[in-house]
Amino acid sequence: MKRTIIPFGPQHPVLPEPIHLTLTVEDEIITEAVPALGFVHRGLEQLADLRDFRQMVQVVERVCGICSMMHAMCYAQGIEGLMEVEVPPRAKYLRVIWSELHRMHSHLLWLGLFADSFGFESLFMQFWRIREKILNIQEATTGNRIIVSVNVIGGVRKDLSPDQIRWMLSELIEVEQMIMNLGPTLFDDYTVKKRTVDKGILSGEKAMELGTAGPTLRGSGVSQDMRTLGYAALNELDFTPVTEKNGDCWSRCKVRFLETLQSIDLVRQAIARIPNGEINTKVKGRPDGEIIARVEQPRGEVFYYIKANGKKNLDRLRIRTPTFANIPALLTMLPGMWLSDVPVVVLSIDPCISCTER
Amino acid sequence: MFKMTPNILKNFITEKATRLYPYEVKEPYDINRGELVNEIEKCNFCGICAAKCPSQCITVNKKTATWECALFVCVYCGVCVETCPQKCLHQKQTYRKPVREKEIIFMQGEVKAKDTPDGSESS
Ligand code: SF4
Ligand code: SF4
Numbered sequence: 340m341k342r343t344i345i346p347f348g349p350q351h352p353v354l355p356e357p358i359h360l361t362l363t364v365e366d367e368i369i370t371e372a373v374p375a376l377g378f379v380h381r382g383l384e385q386l387a388d389l390r391d392f393r394q395m396v397q398v399v400e401r402v403c404g405i406c407s408m409m410h411a412m413c414y415a416q417g418i419e420g421l422m423e424v425e426v427p428p429r430a431k432y433l434r435v436i437w438s439e440l441h442r443m444h445s446h447l448l449w450l451g452l453f454a455d456s457f458g459f460e461s462l463f464m465q466f467w468r469i470r471e472k473i474l475n476i477q478e479a480t481t482g483n484r485i486i487v488s489v490n491v492i493g494g495v496r497k498d499l500s501p502d503q504i505r506w507m508l509s510e511l512i513e514v515e516q517m518i519m520n521l522g523p524t525l526f527d528d529y530t531v532k533k534r535t536v537d538k539g540i541l542s543g544e545k546a547m548e549l550g551t552a553g554p555t556l557r558g559s560g561v562s563q564d565m566r567t568l569g570y571a572a573l574n575e576l577d578f579t580p581v582t583e584k585n586g587d588c589w590s591r592c593k594v595r596f597l598e599t600l601q602s603i604d605l606v607r608q609a610i611a612r613i614p615n616g617e618i619n620t621k622v623k624g625r626p627d628g629e630i631i632a633r634v635e636q637p638r639g640e641v642f643y644y645i646k647a648n649g650k651k652n653l654d655r656l657r658i659r660t661p662t663f664a665n666i667p668a669l670l671t672m673l674p675g676m677w678l679s680d681v682p683v684v685v686l687s688i689d690p691c692i693s694c695t696e697r
Numbered sequence: 698m699f700k701m702t703p704n705i706l707k708n709f710i711t712e713k714a715t716r717l718y719p720y721e722v723k724e725p726y727d728i729n730r731g732e733l734v735n736e737i738e739k740c741n742f743c744g745i746c747a748a749k750c751p752s753q754c755i756t757v758n759k760k761t762a763t764w765e766c767a768l769f770v771c772v773y774c775g776v777c778v779e780t781c782p783q784k785c786l787h788q789k790q791t792y793r794k795p796v797r798e799k800e801i802i803f804m805q806g807e808v809k810a811k812d813t814p815d816g817s818e819s820s
Contacts, residue, residue, distance in 0.1 A: 373734045390753075394750075394751035394776075395751075396748070396751075397751035397752075397772065397774045397776065398751060401772070402759065405776075461701065462701065463703070465704060468714040471714065478726055479728065480728070481728070482726070482728040482729050482730040482775065483729075483730055483773075486772075488774050488775065490729075496775075496779070520703070520704055520707075521704065524700040524704065527700055527702070624773075
């Protein structure tokens with residue numbers, strides 16, 4: 340069979356962000372995929388040389404728009420670990436609430452984009468309409484829709500009033516209902532199944548071998564979730580990581596769908612148990628030493644390596660984002676797929692390219 | 698096949714999810730971090746805002762009593778508002794209108810007499 344090379348991306352209708360794949364195709368079946376990254380590299384890690392360690396909170400938030408809260412939280416937890424700062428309990432709970440809201444809006448965004456990748460436009464709009472409610476909650480409680488900017492070293496900057504909490508809970512009931520209504524369409528619809536079941540299969544062992552993270556890993560039946568480490572107030576909340584066995588696009592989709600509902604539950608639990616008190620502590624001095632911080636983002640585990648030397652600028656900041664860990668998995672999923680399935684498979688890992696390239 | 702139909706039918710009777718921007722504008726929340734304003738008469742040009750700003754878009758000159766902010770570099774994080782000792786910086790609830798050219802806010806305050814005791818030195 341004659342080999343053809345087809346470029347996929349960096350500009351492609353299905354991709355929200357630029358990634359380029361060189362696809363080798365034999366008779367419309369993919370035999371090889373080679374990625375090219377680097378279209379949106381911004382050098383944010385290097386900024387640690389120019390901005391002091393407190394200003395870096397606002398810089399790392401901009402590594403990824405969608406999960407800005409988690410980046411800042413991860414960085415703040417790292418620095419707090421270095422400086423041995425004890426964060427007030429209320430701040431820990433507030434961090435959980437906002438990070439789970441972030442997970443919800445990220446998963447809803449993805450569920451919409453995923454529906455769009457197989458041409459289900461109306462489902463895309465339905466999911467994004469639900470997402471708007473979460474964004475409203477974020478805007479009303481933090482002052483911004485997505486880059487919420489609530490974290491500081493030593494706690495959080497904003498508090499939730501009892502009125503806001505009541506309003507949030509009533510909105511979440513509505514959100515939950517709206518998400519549940521879309522469940523049957525996503526999981527039982529003939530067209531959706533035809534496009535997602537048994538596409539881009541990744542076995543559990545292969546996923547572990549490739550160092551996959553997040554819902555891509557849990558969709559292959561491996562129960563690994565950094566939230567089980569119990570950072571912030573998560574050690575006081577009950578949850579078990581969502582897993583699915585099949586390792587195909589449908590399973591990954593189901594994991595994210597169920598995680599959205601799980602996040603609603605976690606927010607409710609956090610609200611029920613949130614203590615009163617301070618929301619941040621004054622942090623004096625400068626960090627010294629090196630530390631690793633890990634947080635579960637919507638796309639998987641994010642990993643921060645921080646090296647400080649007692650000066651106001653950090654020595655080194657290294658960020659490993661979940662999409663970076665998931666790209667090798669994507670490259671093993673693609674061979675054997677039809678060319679027409681590539682958009683669905685690429686989106687099934689929830690690629691966040693700006694995050695990856697920092 | 699018809700799993701989506703109940704949702705579609707429901708959409709006929711639920712309220713619209715979109716609005717006709719710019720004719721209809723969403724009510725801003727009280728807490729919104731919008732346009733940055735400085736009440737220059739209260740400012741003592743201490744330079745704390747300039748030192749704390751993560752995007753380094755503020756320039757303060759104590760000698761000439763000027764305060765400048767590069768609006769298109771500012772990320773509207775609100776750090777300067779929180780740290781200003783004089784509480785003269787504020788953020789409005791509404792966002793700035795789009796413009797054709799990048800602007801810089803330039804504000805001229807009153808130059809204080811040399812021996813006036815005032816705030817801390819800029820860093
Ligand atoms: S921190 Fe406040 S008082 Fe000091 S220069 Fe800035 S605006 Fe003026
Ligand atoms: S809002 Fe943030 S970016 Fe803008 S001037 Fe203030 S500190 Fe700087």
